[in-house]
Amino acid sequence: MRLIAYFFLGMGVFFATFGNIGMLRFPDVYTRLQASSKCGITSIISIFIGLIILEGLNSVALRITVITIFFLITSPVSSHIIGRSAYEEGILPWRKEKPKDKQ
Amino acid sequence: MDIHQKWRIIRILLTTGYLIIGWLVFTGNFSPFSLSIGFLFSFIIAVFTYDIFIEKEEVARRALLPRISLLLIYPFFLIFKIYLASFKMVPAVLTEKIDPRIVHFRTRLKSDMARVLLANSITLTPGTLTLDLNNDHLIVHWLNAKTIHSHYAGKLIKGYFEIWLKKIWI
Incomplete structure (x- = not known):
């Protein structure tokens, strides 16, 4: 049981690392938001699942579940607001160069 | 009265x-x-x-009282989809093979709550990020765009979420 919990905690660290690498490597606002929002929420969910397994089913686990649900609601809203303000400012998304343009 | x-x-x-x-x-x-x-x-x-x-104005019965049984299963479905999305995100981060586009499409959901949940679910799943939601019009940034036709893009992105949310709310 503990091993499964540690596996989930490790997965949380793994996704957080890749989210941050993505934030540094991607070219513009929108793609960076993609990396941070997705991998951030996955790492948080993994860590919470690991904690629930460590804790067992009791009132603490119920509260952790509620916090997870609130995270599921609020995290996309925050990234949506950043993306929306960037879109209304008129920032164009980064586009892959076509092979014709390169020559 | x-x-x-x-x-x-x-x-x-x-x-x-x-x-x-x-x-x-x-x-x-x-x-x-x-x-x-x-x-x-x-x-x-x-x-x-x-x-x-x-x-x-929001007077429909289903818009106020969702189907509880399906609503309780929905988060598990969503978490499963989020894991799939993140495993697809890792190679995208490593190889930087991305082709981002902005697509527009409409949704058939009627109640406000269902629309908000649809927008949030889209933000959480494979390489898509909701930029704007006006009434039933969604603007979505797509990391690996397969098409920019609004109908097919809507079908690919919304997928099962719209069907589920339509059963839960309206």
Whole structure:
């Protein structure tokens, strides 16, 4: 049981690392938001699942579940607001160069 | 008592009910004192905020009382989809093979809550990020765009979420 919990905690660290690498490597606002929002929420969910397994089913686990649900609601809203303000400012998304343009 | 006043009372009671559910989950305490305090403050908050929580025009029964059984399964489905999305995100981060585009499409969902949940679910799943939501018009940034045709893009992105949410709300 503990091993499964540690596996989930490790997965949380793994996704957080890749989210941050993505934030540094991607070219513009929108793609960076993609990396941070997705991998951030996955790492948080993994860590919470690991904690629930460590804790067992009791009132603490119920509260952790509620916090997870609130995270599921609020995290996309925050990234949506950043993306929306960037879109209304008129920032164009980064586009892959076509092979014709390169020559 | 005219129909507007009746509707106002129903809205206040519904808001109180939702707040009490939240109170019970957070305290986890069923003693009479805790219950009465919770009920009192839920009612006071509901009197002030019922107009924001349930709008006057939103009168469909399903828009206010979702199907609980499906609503409880939905988060697990969503978490499964989020894991799939993140495992697709890792190679995208490593190889930087991306082709981002902005697509527009419409949704058939009617209630506000369902639309908000659809937008949030889209933000959480494979390489898509909701930028804007006006009535039923969604603007979505797509990391690996397969098409920019609005109908097919909508089908690919919304997928099962719209079907599920349509069953839960309207």
